Amino acid sequence: MSPLRRRQLRDENDGLDLHIGDRPLALPAPVATLAREQLDLRPDDDAWLFPGRLPGQPLDPQYLALRLRPLGTSISALQNTARFRLAGAVPAKVLADILDFSVATFENYARLADGTRGDYPALRTR
Incomplete structure (x- = not known):
């Protein structure tokens, strides 16, 4: 995934x-706070949201990750949350292909999220 x-x-x-x-994905409070701080610091709309030291x-x-820790979260926790939320809305096979995971991983996420997209092949137009 490319930087934001x-x-x-x-x-x-x-x-x-x-x-x-x-x-759109609504950001949870700790991450939204950090993102808003970054928006206030950078006037250029095309700039990186989190620019590095090198231009x-x-x-x-x-x-x-160091900046997220005091907010009570981590990159890993945010990634898992994103996968869980996606699994409830997008077919497991599609997510597995896009994100290079096993289909079983996203089928498990979908089951935990009460997803109803396991019938993806049936959704295809014939």
Whole structure:
């Protein structure tokens, strides 16, 4: 996954939404707080949301992890939450192919999320 750009964050519905693809994802409070701080610091809409020390480079993921720790979360926890939420809305096979995971992993996430997308082949047009 590529680093985030400022233009991918939008203030909508009394919250901060992250736009990846065509569906917005409402950011939870700890992450929204950190993202809002970054938005306030950077005026350029096309800039990295978390710019690194070197011009034109994004922030190192290890440094970002250090900033998330005081907020009570981690990159790993956020990734797992994102996978769980996606599994409830997107077919397991599609997610597995896109994210290079086993189908069984996303079938398990979908089952835990009470997802109803296991019948993906039946959704295809003939």
